Amino acid sequence: MNNRLIEYGRIIIPVLLHLAFFQYVILANGWWFLGFHLLGMLLIPLQRSPLFILLLCGMVGALVDLAAYEGGLFMSSGLIMGLAIPVINRLMAPREGYENSDEPTIASMGLAWFIIRTATLLLIHHLWLFTWEASRWGLVFSAWGKAFTSSLFSTLAFALIVLLTQRQTKGR
Amino acid sequence: MRNLWNFIIQYHVILLFCVLQFFALSWYVTRNGYPRGKWVKRTLEWQGSWNEQITKWTRLNELAELNQELLAENASLRAELFAANQRSPSTIQSAEVVRFTWSNNANYFIINQGIEEGIAIGQGVSHEGIALGRIAEVSDHYALGVPIINGEVEWSVRIGKDGPVGRLSWDGTDITIASLHDIPKSTAFSPGDSIFTSGFQGFFPKGMLIGRVDDSEPYFDGQFLQIPILLAGDFRSMNYVKVLIGNELEQYQSLIPNSDSSRK
Known part of the structure; x- marks a missing residue:
């Protein structure tokens, strides 16, 4: 029961934090975009x-769209990420596969x-998001630049957050 | 039939992804530059109040109350000035910007005044006599607007008070620079010349400052000039604005055959 609560909390809390606070944060003119709801998906x-x-992933994206008036952009990117997560999980699986206790x-x-x-997952998400957001060829290269810098920044931020909030469990 | 069923079962994730992706992209592509509809009105209400709360926290030290009193007084004085000059709009409503985005291509802003304060779709938004954007959607107490730095909207402007009219658009890169299109090559202008609203769209009265001709070289596309414009509005510090109530948009639209307002 407790584990199930933690499991859902891990998904819901980042989404709520994004809707309440992080969607207002603009760092380095949008070059360091922090989609905090993505931590929930990850x-x-x-x-x-x-x-x-x-x-x-589609549902979370749609929720962010409704709050940020982005009209389907985050839903579309969320779906791309939702499709990619199982593929990346499979590619990165240990030789003997995942155990039930693996998180x-x-x-x-x-x-x-x-x-x-x-x-990898953030890069896939951000490339799709920023390319569509740019909407024109002239902005594509700056969009890809934003995707790379934002992925790097978000990865470091998420790693730090997960490190600071993790429970002490036995690793593989 | 069985094969089809097996196919659907086998590739259900991909098929569902395609359907949902089609829906999401249709939603994005058909939003027509800025969000519209019932959902926007509902989220505008609850999000507006939340945005306002956040803004209050971040502006605790800005003497917000005193500012608003001064702005209201300023707004009424400006309204009197406009009335004295016999120019529309007839009223000006001051408002606080509770949310503003400037890092996207389709930027928007939310103000804490809505239908109950006389705000309506299509009204122009300005600050210190500088045109900043227009209202795109309203709820009871909040309104959502598109600023000049929205890559999906164009503005009708004029070089100088009586120069040629062109289209102003923002290319999505620098929030201080926009581009003026459709200007004939023979037009005489120089860097620093003022760019004013033409008044043709009905959002703003004629002759409101929007920017100045930038120093950089204009681009000639073979037919017309594309002139870089240094925008006069400081979008990053857009805290308070004035909404031009009673503009001419509705009157214009009622004269146009088959326009939305004439159909009603």
Whole structure:
């Protein structure tokens, strides 16, 4: 019961924090975009089905769209990320596969695994988001620049947050 | 039939992704430059009050109350001045900006005045006599506007008080620079010349300052000049604005055959 609460809390709390505070934060003229709701998507348990992940990511994205008046942009990017999460999870799975107790956290999977997975997924999300947001060819290169810098910044921020808030569990 | 069913079962995630992605992108593409509709009105209400709370926290040291009194007084004086000059708008409503984005392509802002304060879609928004944007959606107590630095909206402007009219648009990169299009090559102008609203769109009266011709070289596309314009509005410090109530948009639209207002 407690584990289930923590599991949902990990997804819901970052989304609420993003809607309440982080969507107002503009760092370095938008070059360091911190989509805090993405932390919730990244912490969806590894054992969840691809369908569940896709629907949850789409739903979270739509919620952010409604709050930020972005009209489907975050939903679209969330769906891309929702499709990519199971693929990346599979590609990064240990030889013997994931155990039931494994979580997508630093404590459970290690820092390198967390950083590579987070950076890859954020890059996929941000490339899609900023390219569509740019809406024209003249802005595509600056959009990709924003995607790279924001992915790097968010990865470091998320790693730090997860490190500071993690429970002490036995790693792999 | 069974094969089709098997196909759907096997690729259900991809198929669902395609359907949802199509919906999301349609939503994004058809939002027509700025958000509209019932959802926007509802979220505008609850988010507006939350935004206002956040703004209050961040501006605790700005003597907000005193500022608002001064602005209200300023607004009534300006309204009198406009009336004396026999120019629309007839009333000016001061408002506080509770949210403003300037790092996106489709930027927007939210002000803490809505239908109950006389705000309506299409009214111009200015600050210290400088045109800043227009209202795109309103709820009872809040309004959502599109600023000049919104890459999906164009503005009708004029070089000088009586120069040629062109389209002003923002290219999404620098919030201090916009581009003036459709200016004939023969037009005489020099860096520093003022750019004013033409009044043709009805959002602003004619002759409101919008920016100045920038020092950098204009681009010639073979037919017309594209002139870089240094915007006069300081969008990063847009805390208080004035909404031009009673502008000419509704009157214009009622004269246009098949316009929305004439159909009603």
